[in-house]
Amino acid sequence: MIETGRLILREYTLDDFDSLYEIMSDPETMQHYPAPFDKDRTMKWITWNLDNYEKYGFGLWAVTLKDTGEFIGDCGITLQDIDGEMLPEIGYHINKKHWRKGYAKEAARACRDWVFENTEYNTIYSYMKYTNIGSYSTAVSNGMKKVKEYPDPKNTISYVYAITREEWESLV
Template sequence: MIIQTERLTLREWRDEDRAPFADMSADPAVMRYLRALPTRQACDQWIDFQIKHFAEHGFGFWVVEDRATGTFLGATGLFRVFFDAPFTPAVEIGWRLARAAWGQGIATEAARASLAFGFGQLGLDEIIAYAAPANQASQNVMCKLGMIRDEASDFDHPRVEPDSPLRRQVMYRLPREIWAKGEAP
């Protein structure tokens, strides 16, 4: 499956994506608010998880590449939340981009295409997103997507160490009916 936007191609993973993904994941700035992938093996396992998720659910995180050049820019997409929380079951949208792709609206453009797929092709009723409170850049993208801040659903991530600054997560939601009305900015 391939999704194209004005500037981007979102596609499933290939073996040649492993090295640029590992390079991106080795950048401390990229990983500042994400759970660490400290080794090439951990990066490969993350990609393998995405491939498996696609096979089981028909969606996952796509590779994001520059449509004109084919340059690897990062990953974005949808996946089922696999931990117990008051808001599960749920489908989350997320993104991680190489630093060279920051500040160009790429995360927003790729995420909009992911939302259209989730609501259009998958028929989801709601898509959520969450981030560490200090991750203002991701929260800005969530707002640009028209997602609604839900402070009552903020939570401590069960897969993050209790003393980590990434443990606390702020919640955003986008119901299908809001998306369908085109109320997102």
């Protein structure tokens, strides 16, 4: 469990399905993905993360509001194929009711700190479709810099952002 000023990040449970489906089935939220998720894909998202916790000790965590317990999205670390290399990546999805309140930034910073404090990784990444301004703006507000862009059949072009342990140490 990770606690920030306004948020608690905790492991997913199957009970999060309905709240997650509201986010992942929404066309506006999923505009930078090939398609919104159906119920099956949403359930697989949760079980993929339950597997990740077992295998790696991390995954995408449920982001909840500390005051009310409301599930507002997810944020965390997964291993992603970024231009042919499996790299640790910070990802985030926030319910659009709660966009632009600084929640993704708050959660992503906590995940970034968690990685450098609890793993041996020396660089942490975020990558996204080149059109995903919200995603790369969140990466920048997480102290990351753009390190690469590459042609990606899934995203047309993917942008890669990163922060090194050394850069992180100079921030905190």
